[in-house]
Amino acid sequence: DIIALPATATLLEAIDRVIAHGYSRLPVYEGTVDNIIGILYAKDLFRAVRSGQTGESVRHFLRPAYFIPESKRVDELLHEMQQKRIHIAIVVDEYGGTAGLVTIEDLLEEIVGEIEDEYDRGKQAVIWVSPDEVIVDGTMTIDDVNDLLGLHLVGEEVDRIGGLVLERLGALPSVGDQVELNGARLSVVATDGRRVRQVRVTRLAAPETQGAAE
Template identity: 40%
Template sequence: MSDDNPHSSRGSASRSWLERIASIFTAEPQDISDLEDIISEASMRQLIDSDTKDMLQGVLDVSKVRARDIMVPRSQMATIDIEQPLAEILPILLENNHSRYPVVNEDKDHIEGILIVKDLLQYALDPNNNDWQWLDLVRPAVIIPESKRVDALLREFRQKRYHMAIVVDEYGGVSGLVTIEDILEQIVGEIEDEHDDAEEHDIKKMASRVFQVSALTPLDEFNETFGTQFDEEDADTIGGIVLHAFGHMPARGESIALGDLTFKVSKANSRRLMQLQVIRAREAEPEGS
């Protein structure tokens, strides 16, 4: 009968597909693998494209992720000191191009609040506003533990309409920060803005022995900067070298030592490395640095 009516087999397959979806949502799934199987089959049948599959998988993965897994590490936080005059703050804003900055008192363990650039510009560009101090614009900071689930944090971001949270460890010390963009990138992949291309291959010195390095930095540029001799036949970028050394796609926070350098993943998604923190061993530090 199916030979005489080719639509019959397709109709049967469609009913089977719909029945499987229905069974997932009407029954109580034992684990998330049931949903993952449905998503994989939908992609194989070309009912959804690969980008949609990755996004759906990202939604499922968010429930497994904690704030410590996606936070911007403390060493990479761009902050403003409460004692800085406005003239010193503006270059920081221009260099980093963020929309929000933690305001600290002496060090990063003492967060006084959050400065939103939009608030600052509103006052700075209004010629009628002469009697104001930038400290008056600082908003309270949201503090969360490292163990905070990211799906719960996203819900709070939406409900309470804030976009940044300061992450603290079990002793109350600041570990880093999380923004709503960090969470969305776990779902949809990297969100690039107009500044990303300009910064893509940067090697930025954060401290005497600590550097922020794009994973896409060409290997010859990295070797020249750090005096290393990674083989350019093994990879085109430093990210390729690090990925090969790990032997798997590392998550944020994972680290590995290669020679005198320690590489810590500071930004990554399920598909690629984006940013690395590179730390020189003390004995490898050049004289005078």
């Protein structure tokens, strides 16, 4: 079931729903959930409440909803959402009703693979190629990769290294695809269908060494 708000809800009621479910974006409907009229962003909500507009209806703070058919391909939708910087899309069925919603995080997880429980992280293989290069699972967190090589990689909407590769490529990956950012090269070593299975991470420069040489 979709967690959504009626257009008649006040900002205070919306805050209760956001806190209860932990979502940063909620669809808002008029009448029934089959009539989505916009998306309420938590950051817009909290900004309005801080300015004292607690009794206002959420309809005054909506952003446009993005609608897609159920038949939309995952790779096409991922590229589309990245290009247009859209974080959430409403899925419409053949009758024009609301079938569900999808977030960019959902798409990346579908391609990269199921996100493992934090207690499974110790099982992830790390292959050291050299002191400046490792091959890791696509599901390893960006923070863990940063710790391994002393890097400063950051994802906009993802926290896994495979997701970071996809975020930068903006398309389904192939073995050999590469991206460079923040002093590192990320190369796709292996895939499993649409999923990134392994990534080679190469440190291109050591900031500490550069600073010491100056």
